[in-house]
Amino acid sequence: MVVFTFVLAGLVVAMGCIKADRVRSWRRALNPSAPELPDAAFTVGRIVLFGMAGLCLYSAFQFMAVTANAEWSDEELASAVSQSVAEMNGMSGFGNLDGSEDDFDDENSRMIKDELIENGGGGAPQSGVAATPSEANKPSRASYTVTAYGASAAFCVQVERVRDKDDAQVIPGGLGREGSGGLPRHTYTVKHHKGEC
Incomplete structure (x- = not known):
């Protein structure tokens, strides 16, 4: 054009x-x-x-x-990955109401992409980031290859998710009933290294 x-x-x-x-x-x-x-x-x-x-x-x-x-540079991506990993490490969050962990890959991938865009800085675009899950991912330990449009670099972000035993959030009951069940709480340990997973 x-x-x-x-x-x-x-x-x-x-x-x-x-x-x-x-x-x-x-x-x-x-x-x-x-x-x-x-x-x-x-x-x-x-x-x-x-x-x-x-x-x-x-x-x-x-x-x-x-x-x-609209394109990421290698420096922008490296900086965004470092800052995002620092912010996600030690973070906690709640799991699914039914206790299933089927969507952990989508949840982790979305969390990584959101953090990357937030930490991309003023010159980085607000889109074009991918966090591709590895084949052997499990809910407790997963790896994601992070790439961005325009950048030739790739990073491997490793996410460990540990369920807190005593920290389930109780769901209140309605109309004067007792609360039942709870949302499991997880703590994340996040690391990264340069290169694909």
Whole structure:
């Protein structure tokens, strides 16, 4: 898209640089009975064409800036991973109401992506991050390969989830009934290293 816009700007500038006498000779060859165009018409035409070329150049540079802001650099990803791991390590959270741990991969992956985007910094985009789970993941220990659009680096984030024995959150009962059951509480230990898992 950027190249097309630059080429379009070049063509418009070339059109604006054509001499008035050449345009008049083309008009006479194509339509001899057409009235002559005044020099003011060519001046206005050139102003319009050069204005359009300027607009094309401005659009091309804006598109280049948007494209650059949509990609992660290796440094941005490395910084975001380090900060995210530091924030997630020691964090605690609640499990599912029914006690199942079937969705632990989705939950951990979403948690990692959210932290990465939050810690990406002002120059990093707010999307384009992937946390791909390893095949051998278990609810208690899982590994995720973290990549980002535009960055060539990859990081392995390892998440250990330990269930706290005494810290289940009791769900209150409704309409004066006793609370029943509880949400299991987990504590996370998170580490990372450079490279895929």
